[in-house]
Amino acid sequence: MAGGGAAGVLAAGRAAQMGARVWLMEKNRLLGCKLRITGKGRCNVTNAGELEQFIENYSGAGRFLYSAFHRFFNLELCRLLESYSVPLKTERGGRVFPASDRAADVAEALEKYAVTQGVQVLTSTEVSALSLSPEGGINGVRAGGRFWPADAVVLATGGLSYPATGCTGDGYRWAGTLGHHVTELRPALVPLEIREPWPGALSGLALKNVEAGLWEGARCLRRAFGEMLFARFGVTGPIILLLSRDVPEKPAGALTLKLDLKPALSEEVLDRRLLRDLLKFQRRQMKNALRELLPKALIPVVLRHSGIPEDVFADQLTKAQRQALVHTLKGLPMTVSGTRPVAEAVVTRGGVSLKEVNPRTMASRITPGLYFAGEVLDIDGRTGGYNLQAAFSTGWLAGESAARGPG
Ligand SMILES: Cc1cc2nc3c(=O)[nH]c(=O)nc-3n(C[C@H](O)[C@H](O)[C@H](O)COP(=O)(O)OP(=O)(O)OC[C@H]3O[C@@H](n4cnc5c(N)ncnc54)[C@H](O)[C@@H]3O)c2cc1C
Structure with missing residues (x-):
């Protein structure tokens, strides 16, 4: 043998x-x-x-x-x-x-x-x-x-x-x-490299009970629910390894990973939950108003993707800004640039x-x-x-x- x-x-x-x-x-x-x-x-x-x-x-x-x-x-x-x-x-x-x-x-x-x-x-x-x-x-x-x-x-x-x-x-x-x-x-079953620098800056942060979707252009190749981890080169952890098997050798379109940070909540339910938080923390700036919803390190990233300044007060948030926030929470995008070796x-x-x-x-x-x-x-x-x-x-x-x- x-x-x-x-x-x-x-x-x-x-x-x-x-x-x-x-x-x-x-x-x-x-x-x-x-x-x-x-x-x-x-x-x-x-x-x-x-x-x-x-x-x-x-x-x-x-x-x-x-x-x-x-x-x-x-x-x-x-x-x-x-x-x-x-x-x-x-x-x-x-x-x-x-x-x-x-x-x-x-x-x-x-x-x-x-x-x-x-x-x-x-x-x-x-x-x-x-x-x-x-x-x-x-x-x-x-x-x-x-x-x-x-x-x-x-x-x-x-x-x-x-x-x-x-x-x-x-x-x-x-x-x-x-x-x-x-x-x-x-x-196969390998961490993914991400083009944007922000996941690398969150290296070590683990997310539980999230859903990640792997997209090739407008087509969702696979979704996975569970745990993931940010790393210096991009993302890893159980659901990422699972999705990595579906990364095409020669993608027909841009490969994107979309992260649903609140998969248990529909957009409507999430919007109601946000309204409650914004009311509760109405005199806080947005960077401090989402502490019960997200890990601290992720808040600036989510706000940036939603086009919301960190220092805007919760009670000043417009409906359009709130909708943008819901949209980001349900699909935070990252560009997959490849797999690790x-x-x-x-x-x-x-x-x-x-x-x-x-x-x-x-x-x-x-x-x-x-x-x-x-x-x-x-x-x-x-x-x-x-x-x-x-x-x-x-x-x-x-x-x-x-x-x-x-x-
Ligand atoms: C970090 C990690 C975690 C994993 N976790 C799981 C898990 O939890 N569940 C699961 O199902 N799978 C898991 N896997 C996958 C699983 O370990 C492999 O699929 C499995 O070990 C393959 O078995 P194998 O005997 O073919 O190869 P290996 O287990 O890799 O054994 C091959 C052996 O051949 C020896 N060898 C190579 N060349 C020579 C040579 N020329 N002369 C003499 N000896 C040689 C090597 O030293 C090695 O010991 C994991 C893999 C990794 C890397």
């Missing part, structure tokens, strides 16, 4: 469970370095949703995952983790986490599973090349300065995001050399083309003895535990198939 992340550990464990002699080679000192930082250190291991819901959460690749999910799905994963003393809990949106909120518990349990099945774990061991027999099938790998013979290799080297966790795209290069098509590698993404979009991989076995259709699992494949899912489940399921299936061998 090349790569000791989510997919590689499961592949190794399952192959050993099937009776194969397995070496798990990981370049880092520890297995599962990325796994340990997932879900802000809490690890959203999977989702409690039904199979069909899962399938819809991967852009285009969902159907490819049917076989892998039939072999090993969320329930099987939960049972496995619980049998290694990791009780789980389900949160909003069906997101499943370890009850301890410790991602390291998940990584350690999976390592224990693999070791218990007889996997020989070789950490600090970088695979440098795949080796082929004269007939063109896999016959081993080069790692740690020597040749390791093998009938099968599972490539589970991950994607390109967070390279400090060991993901530097080695698997893509090897697969490409063997004739596999690697689709364009781009960031793939190194900062939660997952990589693109990878080894699914056309050349057998979905029933995860075997290469080009090189006998080669199997793929996890993010190295052209699969990316939404937030909510979908990416890890895809890695675990493809890992399980690849390990099982590699142990069985051809036929």
